[in-house]
Amino acid sequence: MNHSARAFWLRSPGYGEIRDTTLAAPAEGEVLVRALYSGVSRGTETLVFRGGVPANQYGAMRAPFQEGDFPGPVKYGYLSVGVVEEGPDELAGRTVFCLYPHQTRYVVPASAVTVVPEHVPAERAVLAGTVETAVNALWDAAPLVGDRIAVVGGGMVGCSVAALLARFPGVRLQLVDADPARAATAEALGVGFASPEDALGDCDLVVHASATEAGLTRSLELLAAEGTVVELSWYGDRRIALPLGEAFHSRRLTVRSSQVGTVSPARPGRTYADRLALALDLLADPALDALITGESAFEELPDVLPELASGRIPALCHRVRYTDLG
Numbered sequence: 001m002n003h004s005a006r007a008f009w010l011r012s013p014g015y016g017e018i019r020d021t022t023l024a025a026p027a028e029g030e031v032l033v034r035a036l037y038s039g040v041s042r043g044t045e046t047l048v049f050r051g052g053v054p055a056n057q058y059g060a061m062r063a064p065f066q067e068g069d070f071p072g073p074v075k076y077g078y079l080s081v082g083v084v085e086e087g088p089d090e091l092a093g094r095t096v097f098c099l100y101p102h103q104t105r106y107v108v109p110a111s112a113v114t115v116v117p118e119h120v121p122a123e124r125a126v127l128a129g130t131v132e133t134a135v136n137a138l139w140d141a142a143p144l145v146g147d148r149i150a151v152v153g154g155g156m157v158g159c160s161v162a163a164l165l166a167r168f169p170g171v172r173l174q175l176v177d178a179d180p181a182r183a184a185t186a187e188a189l190g191v192g193f194a195s196p197e198d199a200l201g202d203c204d205l206v207v208h209a210s211a212t213e214a215g216l217t218r219s220l221e222l223l224a225a226e227g228t229v230v231e232l233s234w235y236g237d238r239r240i241a242l243p244l245g246e247a248f249h250s251r252r253l254t255v256r257s258s259q260v261g262t263v264s265p266a267r268p269g270r271t272y273a274d275r276l277a278l279a280l281d282l283l284a285d286p287a288l289d290a291l292i293t294g295e296s297a298f299e300e301l302p303d304v305l306p307e308l309a310s311g312r313i314p315a316l317c318h319r320v321r322y323t324d325l326g
Helices: 043-050 128-141 156-165 182-189 212-223 272-282 285-292 298-309
Strands: 003-012 016-023 031-042 080-086 093-097 105-109 113-115 146-151 172-176 190-195 202-207 222-229 254-256 293-299 317-319
Touching: 003 105, 016 093, 016 105, 031 043, 031 093, 031 128, 043 156, 043 298, 080 105, 105 113, 128 156, 128 202, 128 212, 128 222, 128 272, 146 212, 146 298, 156 172, 156 202, 156 285, 172 182, 182 190, 182 202, 182 285, 202 212, 212 222, 285 293, 285 317, 293 298, 298 317
Parallel strands: 146 172, 146 202, 172 190, 202 222, 222 254, 293 317
Antiparallel strands: 003 016, 031 080, 031 105, 031 317, 080 093, 093 113
């Protein structure tokens, strides 16, 4: 039996549309998932929407179930939560997370879905991919008890990192952002907040996630001697400058990259599945609801994504709601 579905496509930079598609019945070892929610990761997805992926990064930026190619037409996304309608007995009827684009139904290998724990609401589980990025960043950063830490950039990734760091004992932690509205998010996460000019210095660790040259420069300024900046920002096709003169060498500062495409080498033996399962388990914390700052219906995506990309709709994670659309 074939199933109909509808999917959001980026037709060309700045223009999206919803297309009809037909799904083949799942084969052995596959599942048919009916979407309940998906999430728009404002940083990466709006960069894709604007056509800002550099040509030399087309391969690295591919989502697991992407169709088409950059800059478009392309079906892109990776934060989907749904219910298994057909598949192996152990998955049938279960709520699952999948790194799939915005689509009403889809067929994937059973190995591509992760069961959402019963204590995690489906509405919150759309954050799993971003919390997974935060887990990997903290594996790379290896914070210690008592560290002085700043997270510069209060977007979706930065707030996820701050939320996890708030659980570390004895740390001095600040979320640093130029937007004073992020103070309310920090408070909801149980984290201190500061503007860039008022942030506390002498940090052992700064996690940078603002995707701005000014933010990365300020991150270096906040470090104590021998301190480390873990760089999580994705700049797309933009070039940035760094002040690597002045006291950078005499203070023996470090800038280290981190990204979710590989499992941190600091955790040998851990798999992608292990990391995602941990992220989903961490989503039991209701404080993380503060990262979901808007919601719209799937049918509205062609109108909503331009507003998100332009910043006219301010958002951390924007949640997409599905009804049974076939």
